[in-house]
Amino acid sequence: MNDEAAAPALPRVLIVDDSRMVRATIVKLIKGRFDVREEGDGEAGWQTLMLDPGIQVLISDLSMPRLDGYGLLARVRESKIARIREMPVIMISGDEDEAARIRAKECGATDFITKGIGTAELLARLDALVKLAQTRNELEAMARQVMVDPESGLHTEEYLKQQGRQALALAQRHGGEISVIVVEIDGFEALAGRLGRPVMDQLIQQFRAVLAKRVRLEDTVSQTATAQFTVVCPGIGLDHARAFAGRLDQTIRNATITYRGERVAVSLNFGFANSRDDDWQSMTHLLQLAETRASQEEGAVEAGAATHGGEASPPAVGIEDALALCNAGNVEGLLPHLTSLAAQLLPLLRLIDTELRLGMSVDEAEEKLKKLG
Numbered sequence: 001m002n003d004e005a006a007a008p009a010l011p012r013v014l015i016v017d018d019s020r021m022v023r024a025t026i027v028k029l030i031k032g033r034f035d036v037r038e039e040g041d042g043e044a045g046w047q048t049l050m051l052d053p054g055i056q057v058l059i060s061d062l063s064m065p066r067l068d069g070y071g072l073l074a075r076v077r078e079s080k081i082a083r084i085r086e087m088p089v090i091m092i093s094g095d096e097d098e099a100a101r102i103r104a105k106e107c108g109a110t111d112f113i114t115k116g117i118g119t120a121e122l123l124a125r126l127d128a129l130v131k132l133a134q135t136r137n138e139l140e141a142m143a144r145q146v147m148v149d150p151e152s153g154l155h156t157e158e159y160l161k162q163q164g165r166q167a168l169a170l171a172q173r174h175g176g177e178i179s180v181i182v183v184e185i186d187g188f189e190a191l192a193g194r195l196g197r198p199v200m201d202q203l204i205q206q207f208r209a210v211l212a213k214r215v216r217l218e219d220t221v222s223q224t225a226t227a228q229f230t231v232v233c234p235g236i237g238l239d240h241a242r243a244f245a246g247r248l249d250q251t252i253r254n255a256t257i258t259y260r261g262e263r264v265a266v267s268l269n270f271g272f273a274n275s276r277d278d279d280w281q282s283m284t285h286l287l288q289l290a291e292t293r294a295s296q297e298e299g300a301v302e303a304g305a306a307t308h309g310g311e312a313s314p315p316a317v318g319i320e321d322a323l324a325l326c327n328a329g330n331v332e333g334l335l336p337h338l339t340s341l342a343a344q345l346l347p348l349l350r351l352i353d354t355e356l357r358l359g360m361s362v363d364e365a366e367e368k369l370k371k372l373g
Helices: 002-006 020-030 042-051 069-078 098-106 119-144 157-174 188-195 197-214 238-254 283-296 300-306 319-327 332-356 362-372
Strands: 012-016 035-039 055-061 089-093 111-114 178-185 220-225 228-234 257-259 262-264 268-274
Touching (some): 012 020, 012 042, 020 035, 035 042, 042 055, 042 069, 055 069, 055 119, 069 098, 089 119, 098 111, 157 178, 157 220, 157 228, 157 283, 188 197, 197 220, 228 238, 268 283, 332 362
Parallel strands (some): 055 089
Antiparallel strands (some): 178 268, 220 228
């Protein structure tokens, strides 16, 4: 009895055909090797696919009422749900019309069979497709464990969660703490509608570069949505997390973009959570709490900055931030700060000139800067 309970579940196949006889025939052929569900038309078949995550292979007739096989196949391949969109689909027909076979393949069918197929051939094809689906699922699970997202260049969300769980467990054992910071670009969709997606994609790319330069080696940062980033910071409290957010906000405000001659300021929303202050024992709860607070926050950092002069006096940019902006390709955002940056670099340039004997006119440059200042 225990052996039966421990036996692995049979792979589930959905058969969609308006003929009971055809469905019964296929069920008889594969019974004992596969768990079978049946539906009599494409619309009912689609609803079953949506509701039953256990289905691994779809077998569908071509000609059916309400929604035919081609329509069902189109919905499957256009689905936003990965398990449905990537599901193996076998199309069946009562004849061997080559045009029907070609059309089915063009619509995304994995295989195409006739209703007179033999038991051995049908089982072999189903076995192969089930193994294909299982292999794809395993590869996707492995991909989720990869450290770096190839598109963003940042850590994957799964890796961030894994690192967060480890950091939280370590903090709990040793009486430490971790903070979570969620950063969202305020009004991103409105900006994208006004400036266009290519401009915003460039902004996102620049923001990734700046954020990657600002975090510590022990921090983990991931792009968790189109305009949202999450940072897990072991060993720091909320005060330090908010100070980091203030510096990041200052850098981004200095990296404002220009569109058709108009200077476009970008503001950020921040959400914070801390294992000690919020008394959460779960990484999932900390992430959710920080995300909720980011959504509720309405530019508190920006409002605070505005009370100290607003746009009339842009905040100073440090050398580290300037290098990050240069690497991100946002040179224009640095132009108002070149005099200040040059003054910061003068001591270093003088040391370089003295030690390496490059013959640079550092003193002359300093005099010119004084006149500009």
